[in-house]
Amino acid sequence: MGLDELSALNYWFVRRGKVAVAFSGGLDSSLLAATAVKALGKGAIAITAKTEFVGKNEIDDAAATAKKLGIRHKIIRLCLPEEILDNPPERCYICKKYLMKSVKEAALKEGFDIVVDGTNQDDLPTSRPGMRALKEEGILSPLVDLKLGKQAIREMSKTLGLDHSKVPNACIATRFQTGHKISGSEISMIEEAENYLKGKGFNQVRVRYHGGIARIELGKDEIPSLFKGNLFVDVASKLKSLGFSHVAADLEGYRAGSMEQISK
Numbered sequence: 001m002g003l004d005e006l007s008a009l010n011y012w013f014v015r016r017g018k019v020a021v022a023f024s025g026g027l028d029s030s031l032l033a034a035t036a037v038k039a040l041g042k043g044a045i046a047i048t049a050k051t052e053f054v055g056k057n058e059i060d061d062a063a064a065t066a067k068k069l070g071i072r073h074k075i076i077r078l079c080l081p082e083e084i085l086d087n088p089p090e091r092c093y094i095c096k097k098y099l100m101k102s103v104k105e106a107a108l109k110e111g112f113d114i115v116v117d118g119t120n121q122d123d124l125p126t127s128r129p130g131m132r133a134l135k136e137e138g139i140l141s142p143l144v145d146l147k148l149g150k151q152a153i154r155e156m157s158k159t160l161g162l163d164h165s166k167v168p169n170a171c172i173a174t175r176f177q178t179g180h181k182i183s184g185s186e187i188s189m190i191e192e193a194e195n196y197l198k199g200k201g202f203n204q205v206r207v208r209y210h211g212g213i214a215r216i217e218l219g220k221d222e223i224p225s226l227f228k229g230n231l232f233v234d235v236a237s238k239l240k241s242l243g244f245s246h247v248a249a250d251l252e253g254y255r256a257g258s259m260e261q262i263s264k
Contacts, residue, residue: 118141
């Protein structure tokens with residue numbers, strides 16, 4: 001398994017001739033970029049959008065990954081409209097539509113009229129308002145077209161020698177409850193807190209913001225490590241120094257969309 005899927009993905013790109021990849025540097029978009037540049041050479045470009053919701057580490061990682069893959073890489077810097085920072089229930093849709101429209105415009109300026117994103121087959125059963133925006137903006141999703149899910153993507157990435165152990169890192173806006181106006185200082189607090197925890201060896205990390213309270217979600221197998229020795233004391237002290245009033249560990253561990261459940 002893997003070679004047949006890679007051949008199919010390669011052919012998908014060959015048929016298009018020229019393609020721009022909406023590139024985050026994550027597992028899915030890295031596989032697309034790697035395959036696109038292999039199939040199309042200079043007919044492929046990776047475009048990364050830098051916004052208030054994207055940390056510097058993510059941009060640096062995307063740039064490093066693109067360089068390693070040998071694909072031309074363009075970073076566009078955008079300021080999100082207030083209606084997105086207000087964090088309404090439709091934030092994901094509004095934001096995705098704005099980003100994809102901006103990526104399309106950047107791609108057209110570079111001579112590319114086809115834009116693809118890393119949505120995969122396993123994403124489809126979930127509730128993702130951003131998918132409606134992708135359809136409206138005419139963004140293609142080759143992994144969906146070929147019915148490729150996470151397991152196949154990891155195996156294909158491994159075959160290509162890519163980093164197939166990358167953990168998905170959702171938009172930082174998912175750390176806040178719907179309706180909470182997101183500020184730059186709060187985003188910085190979350191970024192610094194998560195980077196600190198990753199520096200302590202934790203892999204699956206989310207720090208959710210609840211009116212000044214930091215709720216830490218870790219991979220379920222990582223939770224016991226937080227309570228070894230006095231690490232939890234150091235973590236609480238560090239996060240309070242960043243501006244959080246209280247620090248809590250969520251004993252249920254990491255769950256995708258946990259803030260959406262709370263907001264309902």
